[in-house]
Amino acid sequence: MSLLEVKNLQVSYGGIQAVKGIDFHIEQGELVTLIGANGAGKTTTLKTLVGMVKKSGGSIVYNGKETAGIASYNFVRNGLVMVPEGRGIFGKLTVEENLKMGAYYRNDNAAIQAETERVYELFPRLKERQKQLAGTLSGGEQQMVAMGRAMLSKPKLLLLDEPSMGLAPIIVQKIFEIIQMVAAEGVTMLLVEQNAKLALEISQRGYVMESGKITMSGNARDLLDDERVRNAYLGE
Amino acid sequence: MTKALDTNKKVGLFLIAAVVLAVLPFIVGNTLGNSWIRIIDFALLYVMLALGLNIVVGFAGLLDLGFIAFYAVGAYTYALLGSPHFGLHLPFYITIPLGALFAALFGILLGTPVLRLKGDYLAIVTLGFGEIIRIFMNNLNAPVNITNGPQGINLIDPINVGGLSLGKALQVGGTSLNSVYLYYYMFLALTVLVVIMAWRLQHSRIGRAWVALREDDIAAAAMGINIRNIKLLAFALGALSGGVAGGLFASFQGFISPESFGLLESIMILAMIVLGGMGHIPGVILGAVVLTIAPEVLRDVIGPLQMKTFGRMLIDPENARMLLFGLALVVMMLVRPEGMWPSKRRKAEFEDAKEAAAQKG
Numbered sequence: 219m220s221l222l223e224v225k226n227l228q229v230s231y232g233g234i235q236a237v238k239g240i241d242f243h244i245e246q247g248e249l250v251t252l253i254g255a256n257g258a259g260k261t262t263t264l265k266t267l268v269g270m271v272k273k274s275g276g277s278i279v280y281n282g283k284e285t286a287g288i289a290s291y292n293f294v295r296n297g298l299v300m301v302p303e304g305r306g307i308f309g310k311l312t313v314e315e316n317l318k319m320g321a322y323y324r325n326d327n328a329a330i331q332a333e334t335e336r337v338y339e340l341f342p343r344l345k346e347r348q349k350q351l352a353g354t355l356s357g358g359e360q361q362m363v364a365m366g367r368a369m370l371s372k373p374k375l376l377l378l379d380e381p382s383m384g385l386a387p388i389i390v391q392k393i394f395e396i397i398q399m400v401a402a403e404g405v406t407m408l409l410v411e412q413n414a415k416l417a418l419e420i421s422q423r424g425y426v427m428e429s430g431k432i433t434m435s436g437n438a439r440d441l442l443d444d445e446r447v448r449n450a451y452l453g454e
Numbered sequence: 455m456t457k458a459l460d461t462n463k464k465v466g467l468f469l470i471a472a473v474v475l476a477v478l479p480f481i482v483g484n485t486l487g488n489s490w491i492r493i494i495d496f497a498l499l500y501v502m503l504a505l506g507l508n509i510v511v512g513f514a515g516l517l518d519l520g521f522i523a524f525y526a527v528g529a530y531t532y533a534l535l536g537s538p539h540f541g542l543h544l545p546f547y548i549t550i551p552l553g554a555l556f557a558a559l560f561g562i563l564l565g566t567p568v569l570r571l572k573g574d575y576l577a578i579v580t581l582g583f584g585e586i587i588r589i590f591m592n593n594l595n596a597p598v599n600i601t602n603g604p605q606g607i608n609l610i611d612p613i614n615v616g617g618l619s620l621g622k623a624l625q626v627g628g629t630s631l632n633s634v635y636l637y638y639y640m641f642l643a644l645t646v647l648v649v650i651m652a653w654r655l656q657h658s659r660i661g662r663a664w665v666a667l668r669e670d671d672i673a674a675a676a677m678g679i680n681i682r683n684i685k686l687l688a689f690a691l692g693a694l695s696g697g698v699a700g701g702l703f704a705s706f707q708g709f710i711s712p713e714s715f716g717l718l719e720s721i722m723i724l725a726m727i728v729l730g731g732m733g734h735i736p737g738v739i740l741g742a743v744v745l746t747i748a749p750e751v752l753r754d755v756i757g758p759l760q761m762k763t764f765g766r767m768l769i770d771p772e773n774a775r776m777l778l779f780g781l782a783l784v785v786m787m788l789v790r791p792e793g794m795w796p797s798k799r800r801k802a803e804f805e806d807a808k809e810a811a812a813q814k815g
Contacts, residue, residue: 268676270672270675270676289680290675290676291675291676291678291679291681292678293676294677295678299676300676302672302673302676306670306673307673308665308666308669308670308673309669310668310802310803311662311665311666311669315662315665318662319662319663319666319674319677320677322659322662322663322677322679323677351802353806354802367677371677371678
């Protein structure tokens with residue numbers, strides 16, 4: 219059984235259909251990438267997965283259960299965690315408090331403590347800055363906070379929306395290393411990216427989305443070698 | 455080592471503060487007279503009110519212009535259950551908690567319809583709510599007389615602690631302690647309780663959830679925060695402090711009427727928070743004390759000062775007092791918009807805003 223099984227998903231804003239019936243699935247332990255141009259419907263798809271946007275048709279089965287009707291604040295309790303576009307960290311809370319927000323719904327304090335230490339091990343920079351307001355950090359450090367916070371939500375499936383957006387190329391490299399580190403911790407991930415090359419390089423499988431539809435799918439390596447992908451997304 | 459020193463310092467400061475607060479009415483009473491102790495008693499009531507409103511406005515970021523309604527609910531609960539009006543004379547340990555509970559219920563009642571509103575829209579609805587409560591108090595005297603309308607309720611029972619009535623002077627040895635002294639200690643005890651509640655809340659996961667909500671409600675929901683419940687909790691807990699202060703006010707004054715619960719009072723309490731330092735407990739306390747005492751000081755100073763300098767009264771002291779007070783508020787907000795004693799967090803917000811404005815040119 220797939221961890222996530224999406225069938226014929228449709229989403230509309232007003233009269234405009236942003237997602238026009240897509241199918242995809244994610245298996246336990248995978249790192250899957252969804253690439254596509256601006257306005258292809260990638261972010262809408264992610265928001266629909268965590269209940270922030272209502273679907274107009276189709277089904278989303280997560281962990282064997284249809285997700286319709288679950289309140290958006292309850293998704294995290296089921297292990298479905300999203301790091302939104304622009305990271306969504308709380309700038310006026312300290313790094314430490316941001317991490318605590320990730321564990322908001324949990325009360326197993328000993329485990330939270332241990333996992334916080336683990337996050338600091340992965341990102342020593344955050345330990346140095348734990349008392350600093352998160353809004354004063356650099357873009358790369360803020361992404362570390364967002365990732366660390368997501369890890370403290372104990373995700374079974376982590377959805378990342380454009381983690382490289384607005385960051386300098388050298389930082390982007392670092393962010394992708396972080397994503398691989400988190401994947402190595404055993405977290406299943408769906409990565410939405412415009413930086414198709416880097417995303418496909420670290421993923422096992424990929425989907426290509428164009429104006430609300432999935433037009434290609436398959437092994438990440440194969441997609442990287444595909445003529446059409448190279449032309450459209452890799453700028454070759 | 456330094457940490458131990460810090461702790462010692464803190465304990466020292468705490469002890470000094472405790473001693474000062476304990477002997478304050480005696481110092482004030484012997485130098486300035488009992489009327490000033492009464493003013494300090496009121497300052498304590500306003501500290502409770504401001505800390506309550508601070509939970510809603512400062513912590514959760516929900517602008518509430520009708521906060522005085524909860525003060526009214528607490529006051530009327532106490533008055534109706536402890537006065538000859540209905541012939542009920544329930545003890546304060548029932549009426550004050552009951553008033554606080556009713557106020558909290560009204561908080562939820564107000565909170566529920568405004569959950570989706572923010573900023574100006576929320577302010578307008580809460581303003582309307584405050585007025586509705588006042589107008590109800592004004593008109594619930596017919597067909598069945600509940601609140602006694604604009605005449606208000608008189609002869610409200612003073613608080614009675616185990617046979618000791620705070621409304622009468624207490625004879626100790628040869629000296630007599632005026633009622634204002636007794637109320638001072640009662641108010642002080644409850645103010646300390648409210649401060650502890652506010653402080654514990656701010657540093658709990660609920661306090662963090664409020665900050666998160668204020669900053670980004672979508673990200674907050676993604677963390678698993680139930681936005682609806684956390685907002686209602688802010689309204690209820692803020693109203694609770696307001697209700698306690700209301701009950702104390704009713705017993706202290708012995709008389710309440712709808713006039714005491716107008717819009718201007720709501721605005722004054724909001725001004726205390728903004729002027730003191732929104733969201734910062736010590737700042738809010740300072741704001742409440744300064745805004746209660748400053749107008750009284752001006753009252754005592756302006757008249758004699760005019761007589762001394764000009765030999766006659768140029769401006770009616772009462773007008774001059776409000777004029778200077780208003781001017782002080784304007785100057786304060788221009789010079790120090792973050793408040794007299796802001797939290798680090800809020801200071802950072804203002805510095806961010808300044809920087810952004812500077813970058814824009």
